[in-house]
Amino acid sequence: MWARVKLDKGVAGNNRSVGEHLADWTRERAYSPVIELTGLPEAVETGLAKAGVALWKAAEAEAAAMMVRERLRMAEAIAAERDLRHEALGMVDAGEAVIEGLRAEIARHAAELEGMREHIRVVRAREFWPRMAQEIWEVLPEREAMHLTEITRRIGREFVKEAEEYPGDWGPALIRGVIDQRIKYRKLFAAADPGRYRRRRPEDDVAA
Template identity: 70%
Template sequence: MALWKAAEAEAATIMVRERLRIAEAIAAERELRQKALGMVDARDAFIEAQLSEIAWFVDELERPKVHVAMVKARAFWRTVAQEIWNILPEREAMHLGDIAKRIGHEFGKEAEDHPGEWGPELLRGVIDQRINFKKLFASDGSGRYRRRRPEDDVAA
């Protein structure tokens, strides 16, 4: 019986030591987990800041792209207007349909990169805009257009 009591006491001592060792291991594990979670949180915050910065740069890059597209479009429509001016005879008017037939096909292809459907109505818009600003063209009525002359400015 004494032997049994001694074995129980030794087993109880071993169990207490084992529980303390396991409790210390659990505490150390929890501390490591907390540090790891803190590192993950810091990494997530860093990633979020980087994503915000990337979004800002994307927005910054978009503005020049829009500006470049606008500059290209203006240059294209100026070129179209110049081509129309070159097509028009020196002192005579031409019908819009005749102008549309004579303008180069390369303009129709390039116009696909810009808003609007290529055709006589789009050309009318190019011409009418310049007439509105008293540049390059004048209207002779009934869909006929001619080059703007110095006397057109005097009459206005």
């Protein structure tokens, strides 16, 4: 606008000269200052503003409701997980109690079994050593004495094998113990020369 004034008048122009050209410009373009400047009606603007506020509040309410629902869902999930964990821990405790009970029962049965085994060993020993003494008596000649080493050598292999199940190393010392115990109670055997033994005779009891 100012450029046109300067072109026509040759001067920079003032409000008066500009006003004349502004009136011509608005007529040429059918310019309506009322419509262009006014915008939307006030009632519409007010309605839109209220609608915007209502929409914003509704969005906030929906977001808050969604947050509440999400918190409730998370709380329910955590509570369910906690219940499952407590249930699992309870099952573990119950399982450990059962295992501990079974261990105690096994230990009790093991002790009972060991007691039975010990009893069997005692019974078998009480049965074995008299048989061993009888075997020695049968090895000895009827009237002659025999050296301990020879007696040990002549005992049957089945007795040697069975003797390995009991305390003491197999050998003359073990056989001497069997013989000496019977001599102490005046049964089956009598001592002759050093290291030699014979069957016990009736006269041995008379002499005693």
